[in-house]
Amino acid sequence: MIDTRMFICMDTTVTIKVVSDQEEQIDDVIKEAVRNFYQIERICSRFDQDSELMHLCQRAGEMVSVSSILYQAIKFAVETAEETGGAFDPTIGRIMEQRGFNSNYLSGARMCSTFVETSNVSYKDISMIDEKMGIYLKKPMVIDLNAVVKGMAVDLAVKTMRDAGFNNFIINAGGDIYASGHNEQNEPWKIGIRNPSNRETWIGFVQLSDEAICTSGDYERPSTITPGENHLLNPLRHKSPRELSSCTVISPFTMLADAFSTAASVMGTDKGIKKMEEMQLDCLMLTHSSERYYTKNFKENVSWTE
Amino acid sequence: MSKISPKWMALCTAAISITYAAGYVVTEPKAAPVSAAAQQIQLHPLDKGSKSQNDQHSSNSQANQGSTKKQDNQSGSSSQTQSMYKDGSYAGQGMNRIGSVSVSVTIQKGKIERVQITDCTTSYPENLIDHLPQQVVSRQSSNVDNVSGATESTDNFKTAVMEALSKAKA
Numbered sequence: 001m002i003d004t005r006m007f008i009c010m011d012t013t014v015t016i017k018v019v020s021d022q023e024e025q026i027d028d029v030i031k032e033a034v035r036n037f038y039q040i041e042r043i044c045s046r047f048d049q050d051s052e053l054m055h056l057c058q059r060a061g062e063m064v065s066v067s068s069i070l071y072q073a074i075k076f077a078v079e080t081a082e083e084t085g086g087a088f089d090p091t092i093g094r095i096m097e098q099r100g101f102n103s104n105y106l107s108g109a110r111m112c113s114t115f116v117e118t119s120n121v122s123y124k125d126i127s128m129i130d131e132k133m134g135i136y137l138k139k140p141m142v143i144d145l146n147a148v149v150k151g152m153a154v155d156l157a158v159k160t161m162r163d164a165g166f167n168n169f170i171i172n173a174g175g176d177i178y179a180s181g182h183n184e185q186n187e188p189w190k191i192g193i194r195n196p197s198n199r200e201t202w203i204g205f206v207q208l209s210d211e212a213i214c215t216s217g218d219y220e221r222p223s224t225i226t227p228g229e230n231h232l233l234n235p236l237r238h239k240s241p242r243e244l245s246s247c248t249v250i251s252p253f254t255m256l257a258d259a260f261s262t263a264a265s266v267m268g269t270d271k272g273i274k275k276m277e278e279m280q281l282d283c284l285m286l287t288h289s290s291e292r293y294y295t296k297n298f299k300e301n302v303s304w305t306e
Numbered sequence: 307m308s309k310i311s312p313k314w315m316a317l318c319t320a321a322i323s324i325t326y327a328a329g330y331v332v333t334e335p336k337a338a339p340v341s342a343a344a345q346q347i348q349l350h351p352l353d354k355g356s357k358s359q360n361d362q363h364s365s366n367s368q369a370n371q372g373s374t375k376k377q378d379n380q381s382g383s384s385s386q387t388q389s390m391y392k393d394g395s396y397a398g399q400g401m402n403r404i405g406s407v408s409v410s411v412t413i414q415k416g417k418i419e420r421v422q423i424t425d426c427t428t429s430y431p432e433n434l435i436d437h438l439p440q441q442v443v444s445r446q447s448s449n450v451d452n453v454s455g456a457t458e459s460t461d462n463f464k465t466a467v468m469e470a471l472s473k474a475k476a
Contacts, residue, residue: 009421075317176454
């Protein structure tokens with residue numbers, strides 16, 4: 001049988017579906033998996049001035065020892081920024097606030113990080129000191145980990161579920177999905193990719209087993225401040241990328257698919273596909289004129305069906 | 307299965323295992339989606355970003371106005387913060403443009419521990435198709451297990467969460 005639970009976390013819906021006949025244990029393990037989500041959110045939220053992340057952001061100019069969760073999330077974000085030459089950049093938090101993405105979804109409280117004096121900041125202003133699990137920020141800034149932590153929480157929940165003996169399940173954090181094992185029919189999970197222009201339909205589906213799929217798109221979260229802009233941001237130009245309506249990445253890890261679907265959206269069809277091929281990630285891009293771009297391996301690797 | 311580079315394999319594996327280990331030694335109270343301080347409505351000077359504040363938000367802050375005016379300097383004191391909420395589970399319901407939803411908010415030690423969606427007859431997320439009427443199922447993802455898309459917001463659940471939280475007010 002299949003058991004489905006839904007939660008609200010990280011300003012999106014989290015769904016866990018488990019195929020299992022050990023019904024008594026499911027509750028406990030799902031609770032534990034969900035606890036991972038809330039724990040990461042509490043530490044890494046830029047929508048809470050009392051989160052560990054926001055405390056760090058205000059302590060520029062000194063080495064700050066942080067928790068391992070925060071350290072790993074920031075390290076991953078900085079590595080992604082380096083890999084993509086700044087097409088992905090976690091230091092965009094203050095600009096995001098100013099573009100209207102500043103409201104805590106549970107309390108409604110709005111963030112206004114006036115301690116950040118300049119928007120002239122980049123991932124190069126973050127130094128990671130591995131031996132001490134310390135972080136040195138050269139300037140005050142608001143670090144945005146939203147493109148990393150959902151994936152990270154999914155990966156963590158995957159580990160929690162597997163350690164408890166569950167192998168066939170799917171975890172979906174608002175469209176960022178890890179598909180483990182097989183579905184109720186003993187087949188790989190069938191995952192549709194949402195059609196940006198008709199959201200109740202999908203443009204095709206992939207069949208996945210023990211892999212993650214994340215889609216980045218400009219159609220769910222428009223800016224309330226600037227017409228035509230949305231929650232995706234090109235950190236180098238301070239504007240939303242224009243070319244793609246959606247960008248899907250498949251990888252063995254959700255955090256990798258999450259961060260690089262965001263990065264590739266900014267990079268666009270040309271550079272983005274090249275980068276994804278170089279990194280051997282499977283990627284599908286959909287432009288606003290409904291053209292599709294694939295990495296070479298996308299169709300073969302993931303049994304793509306349109 | 308993609309063969310990602312050893313470097314990224316190592317980065318991901320390390321992040322997950324270190325974070326996983328950390329999950330079991332954390333001493334702070336369990337699972338509150340946001341710290342107690344953030345759960346208090348904060349009346350900030352308006353940021354540029356606040357001008358187009360929508361009705362929902364302004365009514366939320368009105369509802370909470372009398373309660374608090376927390377400011378930046380109370381860092382680290384979140385566990386001492388006087389709680390707004392009584393422990394327990396509270397149900398909330400809401401309608402939105404695509405259907406009705408119910409949530410159950412669990413408060414533990416005065417903090418929001420989790421927000422579970424208990425019923426959802428909206429036309430998406432599609433993953434609850436089991437509970438949907440037949441005509442809805444037929445026009446959407448009846449034959450996929452799940453759908454990957456840009457991150458959906460929780461706007462559809464806001465009214466339901468607010469209703470539950472208002473019952474939890476101490």
